[in-house]
Amino acid sequence: xxxxxxxxxxxxxxxxxxxxxxxxxxxxxxxxxxxxxxxxxxxxxxxxxxxxxxxxxxxxxxxxxxxxxxxxxxxxxxxxxxxxxxxxxxxxxxxxxxxxxxxxxxxxxxxxxxxxxxxxxxxxxxxxxxxxxxxxxxxxxxxxxxxxxxxxxxxxxxxxxxxxxxxxxxxxxxxxxxxxxxxxxxxxxxxxxxxxxxxxxxxxxxxxxxxxxxxxxxxxxxxxxxxxxxxxxxxxxxxxxxxxxxxxxxxxxxxxxxxxxxxxxxxxxxxxxxxxxxxxxxxxxxxxxxxxxxxxxxxxxxxxxxxxxxxxxxxxxxxxxxxxxxxxxxxxxxxxxxxxxxxxxxxxxxxxxxxxxxxxxxxxxxxxxxxxxxxxxxxxxxxxxxxxxxxxxxxxxxxxxxxxxxxxxxxxxxxxxxxxxxxxxxxxx
Numbered sequence: 001x002x003x004x005x006x007x008x009x010x011x012x013x014x015x016x017x018x019x020x021x022x023x024x025x026x027x028x029x030x031x032x033x034x035x036x037x038x039x040x041x042x043x044x045x046x047x048x049x050x051x052x053x054x055x056x057x058x059x060x061x062x063x064x065x066x067x068x069x070x071x072x073x074x075x076x077x078x079x080x081x082x083x084x085x086x087x088x089x090x091x092x093x094x095x096x097x098x099x100x101x102x103x104x105x106x107x108x109x110x111x112x113x114x115x116x117x118x119x120x121x122x123x124x125x126x127x128x129x130x131x132x133x134x135x136x137x138x139x140x141x142x143x144x145x146x147x148x149x150x151x152x153x154x155x156x157x158x159x160x161x162x163x164x165x166x167x168x169x170x171x172x173x174x175x176x177x178x179x180x181x182x183x184x185x186x187x188x189x190x191x192x193x194x195x196x197x198x199x200x201x202x203x204x205x206x207x208x209x210x211x212x213x214x215x216x217x218x219x220x221x222x223x224x225x226x227x228x229x230x231x232x233x234x235x236x237x238x239x240x241x242x243x244x245x246x247x248x249x250x251x252x253x254x255x256x257x258x259x260x261x262x263x264x265x266x267x268x269x270x271x272x273x274x275x276x277x278x279x280x281x282x283x284x285x286x287x288x289x290x291x292x293x294x295x296x297x298x299x300x301x302x303x304x305x306x307x308x309x310x311x312x313x314x315x316x317x318x319x320x321x322x323x324x325x326x327x328x329x330x331x332x333x334x335x336x337x338x339x340x341x342x343x344x345x346x347x348x349x350x351x352x353x354x355x356x357x358x359x360x361x362x363x364x365x366x367x368x369x370x371x372x373x374x375x376x377x378x379x380x381x382x383x384x385x386x387x388x389x390x391x392x393x394x395x396x397x398x399x400x401x402x403x404x405x406x407x408x409x410x411x412x413x414x415x416x417x418x419x420x421x422x423x424x425x426x427x428x429x
Contacts, residue, residue, distance in 0.1 A: 017146040019156060021205055022139040025085055027163040027170075028197030029092060029135045032190045033128070034171020034275075038268035039179050039186050041249025042260035046183060047106035049117060051250065055374035057120045058246055058366060061129030065363025068130050073137035073356025074217040077349070081138050082205045088134035089198035093191050095127030100187035107184070133363065136160060137355035144343040144351040154293065157340040158286040165278030165332060168271055176268020179261060186264075220346065220353040222361070227342035227354065229404035231361045233297055234338040236395035237304070237331060238362045242369025243388030244311065247377045248324070254381060255314055266317075273321045274328030281332025293341030294405035300334025301396040308389030312382055 044054045076084045102119050105111045111119065143156035178185040222231055244251075248270055253263040286296065307326030310319060339358055346354050373384035399405050 015206065017142075018205060019143060019146065019159065021200070022081070022142050023159050023163045024200055025089075025197055025205075026135055026139050026160055027167050028193055028200070029089070029132055030164050030167035031170050031174070032092065032096065032193045032197075033132060034167045034271065035175040035178075035186050035190050035193065036124075036171075037245075037271055038172060038175035038249065039183050039264045040246075041253065041267065042179075042263050043103060043183055043187075046260060047103065047116060048112060049120065051247075051374040051378060052371060053117050053120070055246060055371035057117075057125045058370040059368065060121050060125030061132070062242075062363045062366030062370070064126055064129030065133040066360045066367065068133045069137050069359035069363060070219065070353055070356030072134035073141055073352040073354070073359065074219070075352075076134075076138040076141050076355075077214040077217040077352035080208045080213060081142055082201060082207045084134055084138050085201045085205065086198065088131045088138075089194055089201060092128055092131035093194040093198060095123050095131065096187075096194060097191045099123040099128070100184065100191065103187050104184055129363075133359060137352070137359045140339060140343075140355040140358065141352040144355065145348060150292070150340075150344055151290070153343060154296075154336050154340045155287050157343070158282040158336040160339065161332060161335040162279055162282035165275045165282060165328070168275030168278060168328070170275075172268040172270075172272035172275060176265045176272075179264030179268070183260065183264065214349050214352070216349075217352040218347075218350045220350050220357050222357060226345040227357070229402060230293075230297075230338055230342045231357070233301075233334075233395055233399050233405075234358065235361050235365055236391055236398070237301065237334055237338065238365035239369050240304070240308065240388040240392040240395070241327070241331060242366045243373040243384045243391070244308075244327070246370040247373050247384055250374075250377055251320070251381070251385075255320065256317060270321060270324050273325040277325040277328030277330075278332035281329050282336065285333055286336050291337075293337035293344075294399065296337030297334050297341075297399040297405065298396075300330045300332070300337065301392060301399055302330070303333065304330025305389065305392040305396050306330070308385065308392050312385050312389065314382075 040054060041051075044051065072084055072088070099120075102111065102116070102123060106116050139160055140157065143160070144153065147153040147156045174189060175186045178189055220227065222228060249263060249267040252258065252267045252270055253260075256266060258266060281300070289296075291299065304327050307323050307328075307330055310323035310326060313319060313323075342354060342358070343351060373388075376383045376387070
């Protein structure tokens with residue numbers, strides 16, 4: 001008789017992670033959003049909406065991000081990434097097709113006043129806001145799932161920010177250039193971009209095997225000692241950004257004395273500068289620096305604060321563009337610290353909830369900031385910029401001095417989710 005020596009099972013290899021495909025999904029949905037940014041200010045004036053009404057529309061989208069991000073993040077772990085992304089792109093495409101039609105009806109005078117405003121809120125705010133809330137948490141939870149250590153985690157999360165920067169550049173170019181053909185042209189391009197994203201997800205993204213899904217992903221509390229300092233820093237950064245993002249078109253038009261078409265083109269250039277800064281940060285500086293998440297937050301917040309100081313000064317287009325570039329550079333350096341830091345401290349079944357919480361925190365900043373900034377801009381143009389700069393200064397002081405931002409131990413992710421970490425945050429006394 002032969003010996004009953006067990007025969008080793010054939011070696012199997014897991015499918016290669018599809019991080020680039022998830023990043024492409026983030027790119028396309030943000031490209032759709034950013035293509036609208038250069039023309040949203042002149043469009044509002046063309047259809048007869050006040051600045052504060054555009055602020056309310058953007059704030060409504062942010063409310064939907066807050067309300068739905070954790071839901072989407074956890075569903076991406078329980079249902080799978082593909083169903084969540086397909087649903088998000090279908091909703092986004094439908095909302096923006098109807099939004100383009102609505103804008104045309106508004107410009108022709110067929111729909112005006114309160115009805116026009118409410119439909120803006122419904123389509124651009126509720127519809128598109130709910131859709132875009134699904135994509136970053138899904139991508140971030142996936143990256144956290146397939147990256148085993150701090151270095152690859154930070155690099156992966158920087159990739160999410162980098163494609164957002166690319167979207168800012170691409171959207172600025174597309175929106176600004178197409179606005180020269182008419183203010184409605186960028187609105188027609190947006191659903192085309194979203195349809196391309198939907199096709200990519202439908203035909204290229206794999207569905208996870210059932211055993212890789214998590215039936216009941218864990219909800220993460222915003223007061224969890226492991227994550228709240230990062231959430232506070234991120235909240236401050238994106239609140240400061242929210243105070244200037246929506247009014248950029250108004251700043252360009254009023255400081256430079258431009259008409260609606262030229263405003264769309266030049267605003268596209270200004271947002272292009274911010275995108276260049278963000279890509280330089282996240283595609284070059286962050287991967288090559290080897291900085292830990294706390295260091296990224298410290299360096300980035302100081303640089304962004306310098307950009308806000310420069311933006312307060314009305315000294316022509318060169319300083320305006322340089323200030324916006326500095327803000328993009330600083331936030332581009334800080335963002336991977338905000339998104340990657342807490343993922344190193346939670347378990348796998350918490351990653352979807354954490355990604356949703358990060359998305360909700362970011363969205364929460366845009367609930368009040370756009371409406372407040374547009375209202376304050378009507379009172380005194382520099383005021384929202386000054387307030388944004390003051391908030392960024394507070395963030396810089398917080399991340400420079402708070403003990404929670406000591407270096408995160410470079411431990412395996414599985415070890416970072418122990419009970420002691422849940423109670424002790426970053427392993428500090």
